[in-house]
Amino acid sequence: MTLEPAQRVQAVPPSGIRRFFEIAEERDDVISLGVGEPDFSTPWAARDAAIHSLEQGRTSYTANRGMRELREAIAGYVVDRFDLAYDPDEEIIVTAGASEAVDLAFRAFVDPGDTVAIAQPSYISYEPGVIFAGGEPLPVPTREADDFRLTVGALERAGAADADALVLCYPNNPTGAVMPAADLAPIADFAREHDLTVFSDEIYAELTYEGEHTSIATFEGMRERTVVFNGFSKAYAMTGLRLGYALAPADAITAMNRVHQYGMLSAPTTAQYAALEALDSCDDDVEEMVGQYDRRRQFVLSRFEEIGMPCFEAKGAFYVFPEVPAGWTAEEFAEELLYDQGVAVVPGDVFGESGTGHLRVSYATGLGDLREALSRIEAFLEDRV
Amino acid sequence: MSEREVLELLRENARYSTADIARMTDLEESEVEATIEELEAAGVLRGYQAVVDWDALEDERVRAEVELNVTLDRETSYGDIAERLARFPQVTSLRLVSGDYDFDMEVEGDSIREVSQFISEKVAPVPEITQTVTHYVMTSYKENGIELGDGDDDDRLSVSP
Ligand SMILES: Cc1ncc(COP(=O)(O)O)c(C=O)c1O
Numbered sequence: 023m024t025l026e027p028a029q030r031v032q033a034v035p036p037s038g039i040r041r042f043f044e045i046a047e048e049r050d051d052v053i054s055l056g057v058g059e060p061d062f063s064t065p066w067a068a069r070d071a072a073i074h075s076l077e078q079g080r081t082s083y084t085a086n087r088g089m090r091e092l093r094e095a096i097a098g099y100v101v102d103r104f105d106l107a108y109d110p111d112e113e114i115i116v117t118a119g120a121s122e123a124v125d126l127a128f129r130a131f132v133d134p135g136d137t138v139a140i141a142q143p144s145y146i147s148y149e150p151g152v153i154f155a156g157g158e159p160l161p162v163p164t165r166e167a168d169d170f171r172l173t174v175g176a177l178e179r180a181g182a183a184d185a186d187a188l189v190l191c192y193p194n195n196p197t198g199a200v201m202p203a204a205d206l207a208p209i210a211d212f213a214r215e216h217d218l219t220v221f222s223d224e225i226y227a228e229l230t231y232e233g234e235h236t237s238i239a240t241f242e243g244m245r246e247r248t249v250v251f252n253g254f255s256k257a258y259a260m261t262g263l264r265l266g267y268a269l270a271p272a273d274a275i276t277a278m279n280r281v282h283q284y285g286m287l288s289a290p291t292t293a294q295y296a297a298l299e300a301l302d303s304c305d306d307d308v309e310e311m312v313g314q315y316d317r318r319r320q321f322v323l324s325r326f327e328e329i330g331m332p333c334f335e336a337k338g339a340f341y342v343f344p345e346v347p348a349g350w351t352a353e354e355f356a357e358e359l360l361y362d363q364g365v366a367v368v369p370g371d372v373f374g375e376s377g378t379g380h381l382r383v384s385y386a387t388g389l390g391d392l393r394e395a396l397s398r399i400e401a402f403l404e405d406r407v
Numbered sequence: 408m409s410e411r412e413v414l415e416l417l418r419e420n421a422r423y424s425t426a427d428i429a430r431m432t433d434l435e436e437s438e439v440e441a442t443i444e445e446l447e448a449a450g451v452l453r454g455y456q457a458v459v460d461w462d463a464l465e466d467e468r469v470r471a472e473v474e475l476n477v478t479l480d481r482e483t484s485y486g487d488i489a490e491r492l493a494r495f496p497q498v499t500s501l502r503l504v505s506g507d508y509d510f511d512m513e514v515e516g517d518s519i520r521e522v523s524q525f526i527s528e529k530v531a532p533v534p535e536i537t538q539t540v541t542h543y544v545m546t547s548y549k550e551n552g553i554e555l556g557d558g559d560d561d562d563r564l565s566v567s568p
Pocket of ligand 1: 058118119120121122145191195223225252253254255261264265266568
């Protein structure tokens with residue numbers, strides 16, 4: 023045996039995002055609307071708590087599932103905000119980012135050969151995660167005509183009725199789509215009817231600008247078949263601290279913890295202290311950031327309308343998903359825009375075939391840069407289209 | 408509450424154009440303009456000023472925070488004293504505060520000499536003023552909610568999932 027990668031690793035191509043990153047890094051006048059993380063710094067109170075914990079020498083492992091106090095705070099938060107009632111001792115696990123929680127769930131619940139339906143366009147980690155776990159991903163394309171919401175029609179067309187599990191993520195990366203309760207209800211019915219396990223990535227839940235975020239786990243008969251993922255990266259601007267969590271019934275968390283205790287031991291301790299403080303005292307910071315994102319969202323949507331690039335009204339996360347003009351592929355458009363005008367965006371097909379013909383434009387960037395970037399896109403359209 | 412929204416945005420950046428404010432809110436540009444006019448007419452919006460880091464400029468500006476204690480009599484109120492002091496162009500802000508002293512006054516001038524002279528010749532002699540304590544500003548770290556340091560660099564990867 024040499025260091026030949028295993029087949030399931032070879033089966034996964036490198037991320038399509040990487041190439042754009044490399045081009046963008048070559049130039050120094052680039053305004054990037056390609057960033058998938060907040061431009062805000064972690065609220066000071068949370069950073070201060072992390073520093074304080076270090077000063078106190080709190081640098082040992084914590085309980086596998088995370089500090090009890092933090093699990094209690096998470097339990098209090100999710101029930102208040104999203105009506106999700108989970109027991110801090112048995113039904114919550116703290117992980118190294120929502121990323122780890124997603125990976126744990128795939129490894130804990132997907133058997134070799136299981137089919138995992140994935141609502142797309144989607145965050146890029148689900149397909150590889152399913153493959154690494156030995157499962158078979160089944161893309162479920164959503165359509166702009168449905169505002170990129172998941173519908174029963176889309177599930178049926180993709181053959182998801184025969185799948186074992188379903189992954190969904192709303193508010194969505196990359197489209198910014200949200201799923202109001204009325205649209206989630208038939209999806210819950212479908213999952214129950216076809217006995218699907220549901221993996222619901224709700225990491226952007228706080229970044230919902232119209233209406234309230236609803237979790238699919240709150241529907242009748244869904245709690246027992248759903249794992250909810252959330253984390254601190256987006257709402258609390260804590261990406262680099264790597265902290266997330268999963269909510270699920272006791273037996274499911276026990277299974278995930280089995281994988282976690284051998285693979286990770288415990289989530290980063292310093293980050294757990296920061297997260298505890300974030301839940302304790304940073305509501306105002308979150309509100310301020312959400313307010314800023316919402317203004318930028320409206321600004322960007324208005325500008326796309328003014329310059330004649332059709333863009334459905336994204337209501338969550340920090341992305342909009344405009345269409346590229348006729349005659350262009352998203353890839354060409356994004357590449358030329360980067361070379362010509364120094365504006366980086368991500369072609370939509372990176373997030374699944376149903377993203378074809380679209381661009382993911384992130385507004386996790388200050389208004390000054392957004393204004394300039396949109397003017398450059400306008401100039402590009404005038405020159406080149 | 409379009410007024411609140413417009414005020415918040417102007418407080419964030421008074422140079423936002425009315426068109427940009429309209430884009431960021433549900434308002435039409437004409438509504439933004441009308442709201443701003445109303446707020447100005449009602450005396451809610453009193454001015455639009457730049458936030459300057461004087462330390463970043465060659466020519467120094469001298470600023471001082473002055474604590475003032477006063478005694479009142481039947482004929483003189485806090486308002487009367489304040490009105491008198493506020494007229495001086497050297498006074499950039501003046502507030503009645505709770506605690507050990509009465510007024511919190513900020514003054515600005517071109518030199519320490521000028522500011523000191525102003526305090527000793529114009530402020531201290533006011534009959535109701537019993538005490539002044541002057542603190543010269545040495546370095547300013549935050550003004551009007553804006554941090555004056557180098558700021559946090561954006562060290563995010565330029566493209567990420
Ligand atoms: C939909 C989605 N889920 C999960 C993650 C990963 O989050 P974390 O930083 O908590 O691992 C991201 C990050 O971009 C995301 O967009």
